[in-house]
Amino acid sequence: MPFSSDIFPPFPEMAPGEVWLVGAGPGDPRLLTVMAVHALRQANTIVHDALVDPRILRLAAGDAEIHFAGKRGGRPSSQQRDINELIVAEAKKGRRVLRLKGGDPFVFGRGGEEARALVQAGIPYRVVPGLTAGLAAPALAGIPATSRDTNHAVILAAGHRAAGDEGAADWEALAATGQPIVLYMALAQLPEIVAAFERGGLSADTPATIISNATGGEERILETRLSRLVSDAKVSGIEPPAVIVVGANAALRATLAPGMVRL
Known part of the structure; x- marks a missing residue:
């Protein structure tokens, strides 16, 4: 009707x-x-x-x-x-x-x-148009895409292509912007991406959060730091589909998530 x-x-x-x-x-x-x-x-x-x-x-x-x-x-x-x-x-x-x-x-x-x-x-x-997971999943996890306290820009990037592939992101250049990066489809290439982020100047202590199966019954959220992102993802057994937030805004979850009533 x-x-x-x-x-x-x-x-x-x-x-x-x-x-x-x-x-x-x-x-x-x-x-x-x-x-x-x-x-x-x-x-x-x-x-x-x-x-x-x-x-x-x-x-x-x-x-x-x-x-x-x-x-x-x-x-x-x-x-x-x-x-x-x-x-x-x-x-x-x-x-x-x-x-x-x-x-x-x-x-x-x-x-x-x-x-x-x-x-x-x-x-x-x-x-x-529809709600893209790179913005919706972090928001529902208590991570704003932008905040005056942390950032005035955010980068959305697909992580499923290896360096050198046509259309692959220049991870070092993205890291050098100092802006939070939201990764789609990146778990398989995560070691390569993290290494490039570090070469691009991102601190090992940069907050990072993985959100797997966002809004689904099997949703999992893993909070970590850039230096532990690859090892923590492996140990946790977290699986795709997943969105990964790397940047200062990911740390806001610690103060915003406790008061959030989920949908």
Whole structure:
């Protein structure tokens, strides 16, 4: 049933042959945007990532076709080319296509690549932003992305590419900014990244926090320091998906988290 409230402007209808690139947020279905729920109720083809909570898919229309297109490091995964071809093919059939991605489709979600494929195929599309885990997970753990006491900027960086790979971050240069760095998909490359941070001038005592499975039932939070980040992560057995905060703002959790009532 459509949302009926004087609060909301009219919602756009998902037209046949149209694709919506929609962010599903960090996991908890309650953190979906209203527009994302609206899209889920209209789509008759849904192509979703591995990190989309199964409960979110239960919001889909009963006749919707569900396609899994997950990408997980070190595991058999859908190729981006195949995903692009799938959403284009479904749209050309006249389907109302929802490409559902964890977090935000344009923040390390390859939404830009999919948008480009749609433009090249002449397929109209819309973007529905979602809460990205790099900001939402720390906030829910009591770590502000920015604070006047610690920082006025924050860096979001994908950590799954090794140094020298095309598009890989220059970790030493990022460390030299002195600003907090939020790492996505970084556990596998963590030793290399930490070593580069130290070469870039980050103190061994720099606060660091790992948040694994944010907003999920198996969420784990590990507080440590840069010098112990790799060893503590290994000993704890913490697993992806994980967001890692390295910087002065991570230390704010000690004073902010005790009074926080979790969602």
